[in-house]
Amino acid sequence: MFSYDNLHALVEKEIHELPFPWPPESLYEPIRYILSLGGKRIRPILTLMTCNIFNDKIDNAITPAIGLEVFHNFTLLHDDLMDKADLRRNKPTVHKVWNANTAILSGDAMVIAAYELMGQTDPAYLSPVLNLFTQTALEICGGQQYDMEFESRDDVTEAEYIEMIRLKTAVLIACSMKTGAIIGGADEQDADRLYQFGIHIGLAFQLMDDLLDVYGDTKVFGKAIGGDILCNKKTFLLIHAFHLANEEQKEIMTDWINRTTFDPSEKISVFTSIYNTLQLKDLTTQKIEAYYQKAFDYLNSLNIDKEKLSALTTLSEELMYRQK
Numbered sequence: 001m002f003s004y005d006n007l008h009a010l011v012e013k014e015i016h017e018l019p020f021p022w023p024p025e026s027l028y029e030p031i032r033y034i035l036s037l038g039g040k041r042i043r044p045i046l047t048l049m050t051c052n053i054f055n056d057k058i059d060n061a062i063t064p065a066i067g068l069e070v071f072h073n074f075t076l077l078h079d080d081l082m083d084k085a086d087l088r089r090n091k092p093t094v095h096k097v098w099n100a101n102t103a104i105l106s107g108d109a110m111v112i113a114a115y116e117l118m119g120q121t122d123p124a125y126l127s128p129v130l131n132l133f134t135q136t137a138l139e140i141c142g143g144q145q146y147d148m149e150f151e152s153r154d155d156v157t158e159a160e161y162i163e164m165i166r167l168k169t170a171v172l173i174a175c176s177m178k179t180g181a182i183i184g185g186a187d188e189q190d191a192d193r194l195y196q197f198g199i200h201i202g203l204a205f206q207l208m209d210d211l212l213d214v215y216g217d218t219k220v221f222g223k224a225i226g227g228d229i230l231c232n233k234k235t236f237l238l239i240h241a242f243h244l245a246n247e248e249q250k251e252i253m254t255d256w257i258n259r260t261t262f263d264p265s266e267k268i269s270v271f272t273s274i275y276n277t278l279q280l281k282d283l284t285t286q287k288i289e290a291y292y293q294k295a296f297d298y299l300n301s302l303n304i305d306k307e308k309l310s311a312l313t314t315l316s317e318e319l320m321y322r323q324k
Helices: 004-016 025-035 042-054 059-083 100-118 123-150 158-184 188-215 236-244 247-258 264-277 280-300 306-320
Strands: none
Touching: 004 042, 004 059, 004 306, 025 059, 025 100, 042 059, 042 158, 042 188, 042 306, 059 100, 059 123, 059 158, 100 123, 123 158, 158 188, 158 236, 188 236, 188 264, 188 280, 188 306, 236 247, 236 264, 236 280, 247 264, 264 280, 280 306
């Protein structure tokens, strides 16, 4: 079985060696830049790790795994642009280094590159893999649209929010795992169980991201703290803040949300103080743990030797208790 470190090294090597049809250098340099920022490479590693559960040979899964990572980074590039984010993994975002138009066009090129890589999947698995990827790509766009719409709404429910993060974040993690399972030769039932495992781990992952956006360490987290607060994003914490707050707290939050000019650090401080008073850190942590346990219900139902799941289990635990 391949370890996380083995797979991470393999993924980094493959990304570094990705060919781009230069020129124009100005189109592809931003792509190389965002791919060079590193990270855990969770999605391609999950693809390879899941393939390895069913098959000792992972060669057939490498190219689609890299395609999924390219697509993931495309979503980050455009997401940063829409959010007007300054930092990604402690480095300036693409639109800050270049400009908005370059970020849009380079992002478009990344989608095409991702499809090209996915299209190189072994013909024996190409149809289900490509169908799953296409469905996932559309779902992610839907999740992003919900995310933007929620910014101007004050009646977003927890159920709506969970559906949004399922589409925006969880489905790509689930797609990565099911892709690996399909290429590894898993039966349909086990492939679907791993997809559901990915959905629930993905929900826990995004809720942890929400939590770290408020309570994380910028140096560790890799991007500025409080970005969701500044953008008035309807996160799990903000939704529950309005549900649990007294009238005075609601008025304070509403006032800050409606301001067009404000001191960013003061706004972050005000919301964090209210979150602390309402004990929303604990509430969010409980929700994360619930999804994590549900994920493992699916994992434990796999028709496979549990020893083969050790690397996946270890990685999932690290995601659960991560600080970045």
